[in-house]
Amino acid sequence: MNILKTVAVFILISVTPQTIAHDQGDTIEQAISYRQSAFRMIAWHFKPMGGMVKGKVDWNLAHFQGHANAVAALARLPINGFIPDSDFGDTHAKSIIWEEADDFAEKMQAFVDQASNLQEIAQNGDRDQISDQFIQTARTCKSCHKKYREKN
């Protein structure tokens, strides 16, 4: 019994720290994968709207509205994946995100707000207004990427 107990305690002591470190690593990888997936879903819906605004794809209001609804909903997700210490690994997120967390959060909120304006304006069907609002929204992507995303 005593030997078994000793062995069990030894296993606990020797295994636990590694297990914790491993779990943290997993969580960070999952957070990175979460935010990248969210951005990919956003881009999936954002690009076709850009195509319509630029006249590369035929204008289709119903399609545009569907994409605008999706982006407005998805815009709230990526921030959840920017957890502390997730600036290392397979990521293009720059470390200054965590140094300037308030500014980063503001830029994310600006995107959420513009995406929700786009969803609303898409309902009125006015192509010029929708196109203007699409450009406003696209600016919020660019202004954040410029400061906080590494180039590939």
Ligand code: HEC
């Ligand atoms: C507040 C900042 C911010 C905003 C707003 C933002 N992004 Fe990003 N985006 C990032 C960061 C940071 C990354 C890098 C994430 C990583 O690699 O961990 C990224 C990554 C991406 C990626 C690459 C995902 C991958 O495959 O790894 C795409 C695509 C993307 N963003 C599209 C967009 C689009 C489209 C918009 C606007 C409609 C947008 N983003 C708005 C910060 C932002």
